[in-house]
Amino acid sequence: MQNPIPHAALLASPGLGHLIPVLELAKTLVDPHGFRTTIFVIPIDQASTAQNQLFKSPNPDLIDIVVLPFVDISDLVDSTTSVVTSLVLMMRESLPLLRSAIFEMKVTPTVLVVDLFGTEAFDVADEFGMLKYVFDTTNAWFLAATIYAPTLDRRVLEEHAYDKIPLRLPGCRQVLFEDTLEAFLDPKDPTFEVFLELGKGIPKGDGILVNSWQELEATTFKALEDKSLLGRVARVPVYPIGPLVRGVASTQNSNVISWLDKQPMESVLYVSFGSGGTLSSKQITELAWGLELSQQRFVWVVRPPMDDDKSGSYFSAGNGNGDGTPDFLPEGFVARTRDIGLVVPSWAPQREILAHPAVGGFLSHCGWNSTLESITNGVPMIAWPLCAEQKMNGTMLVEELGVALRAQAAAYEDVVGKEEIKKMVRKILVEEEGEEMRKRMREVKYSAQEAVNKGGSSLKSLSQVASNCKIRSEDLGAKSKGARGDLLISQ
Ligand code: UDP
Numbered sequence: 001m002q003n004p005i006p007h008a009a010l011l012a013s014p015g016l017g018h019l020i021p022v023l024e025l026a027k028t029l030v031d032p033h034g035f036r037t038t039i040f041v042i043p044i045d046q047a048s049t050a051q052n053q054l055f056k057s058p059n060p061d062l063i064d065i066v067v068l069p070f071v072d073i074s075d076l077v078d079s080t081t082s083v084v085t086s087l088v089l090m091m092r093e094s095l096p097l098l099r100s101a102i103f104e105m106k107v108t109p110t111v112l113v114v115d116l117f118g119t120e121a122f123d124v125a126d127e128f129g130m131l132k133y134v135f136d137t138t139n140a141w142f143l144a145a146t147i148y149a150p151t152l153d154r155r156v157l158e159e160h161a162y163d164k165i166p167l168r169l170p171g172c173r174q175v176l177f178e179d180t181l182e183a184f185l186d187p188k189d190p191t192f193e194v195f196l197e198l199g200k201g202i203p204k205g206d207g208i209l210v211n212s213w214q215e216l217e218a219t220t221f222k223a224l225e226d227k228s229l230l231g232r233v234a235r236v237p238v239y240p241i242g243p244l245v246r247g248v249a250s251t252q253n254s255n256v257i258s259w260l261d262k263q264p265m266e267s268v269l270y271v272s273f274g275s276g277g278t279l280s281s282k283q284i285t286e287l288a289w290g291l292e293l294s295q296q297r298f299v300w301v302v303r304p305p306m307d308d309d310k311s312g313s314y315f316s317a318g319n320g321n322g323d324g325t326p327d328f329l330p331e332g333f334v335a336r337t338r339d340i341g342l343v344v345p346s347w348a349p350q351r352e353i354l355a356h357p358a359v360g361g362f363l364s365h366c367g368w369n370s371t372l373e374s375i376t377n378g379v380p381m382i383a384w385p386l387c388a389e390q391k392m393n394g395t396m397l398v399e400e401l402g403v404a405l406r407a408q409a410a411a412y413e414d415v416v417g418k419e420e421i422k423k424m425v426r427k428i429l430v431e432e433e434g435e436e437m438r439k440r441m442r443e444v445k446y447s448a449q450e451a452v453n454k455g456g457s458s459l460k461s462l463s464q465v466a467s468n469c470k471i472r473s474e475d476l477g478a479k480s481k482g483a484r485g486d487l488l489i490s491q
Pocket of ligand 1: 020274277347349366
């Protein structure tokens, strides 16, 4: 008799940077691990073209994408509410919708996989007898800081925030105040408590999947396993399963790609701050001048300035009209750089751009997906972190891997100046230092490929999770034959 196929339900929290890796995980669970999957998406802005494109299933027979109704939390938030808090609220408000959606499924899924913001949904998984996993869509170092912080005496976290004392993580790299997670910057900010609660939720499942790989973060993964170090905090097995990144679309009709086709090898800097990152008007002006002064080729994804918000486009990512010349760039900039640069409003086909041979560097906010996309294409980076865990990612790239330069803001005004930008751009594209980084990035790229290839560490690690799910799936199959009315199979 044939064993039932395991069915994974994946819950993606709002934001393209969350949905993209969840989609990749679903694809990998289907092939090679033989799952059926349903992705429940909590959408951001309804009008996001980039988001709506992701709602088309790449494999409708085996990957079902269910977009839950948009939840309006405008009554619960105000202009001071952080992205983290808004995400938690949106997830909480969506739980009844998730419960009903699972209840109505013909066959109850075997496992529920949620991201960092979705652990409150574990109660729903318990109601239906499903296995529960957290998918950390960033790296193991971030995971270590997030699960360890809630176990610390509050005074330690206050000393970290107020006296700038490094946060010591047992068995792994300490977190300097300058690099710390945004949520740890101010213990008086409500986001601080919200984030600590998120950290507490992570060990409550059956395991933690991380979009990183053993060879990239060997020390941290070891610490997360070791019960005398962070293993006692993680409590459940931690599985490095990455890098899970999007492949290049086979057909691509885009102006950017046609433009890149005409440029020399490794001559172009790609500049982008992720799905929602925004810069102040002063910073945009300095960046424009820096690019122009460098006299190097560039593709720059621009968004209107936001003076007090570094993730100002988070909930409206990818819904710009993409046309016209932005009027917030220095006068004459587009005309003067016409022969060397391309300005793309709001959204660009990033995975295709980074895979293009003409691209020689990536100036990035160091979101983890962007970081992995740069690594898997062997493109060295200029690390320009804005918020969330991006400073930690930047530090890993610059100090541990030696594959990026770090943009340094002038301490007195928090703006990276044009001369500094010019220098970094030239270093990464034309100087020896950049060439060295490119070589090292190729080595990291190779290690990333090995991890997900046949016999690779991440593939093996996800196979273990898959076999846990298969065992549960068989148990459920057996139960459903024996006991009608069992809640686990809601026909
Ligand atoms: N992205 C894209 N085009 C853009 C901006 C972003 O395709 O113009 C994609 C990018 O390739 C990545 C994701 O959006 O997969 C952004 O995720 P990341 O973790 O880098 O940053 P976040 O947006 O979550 O801050």
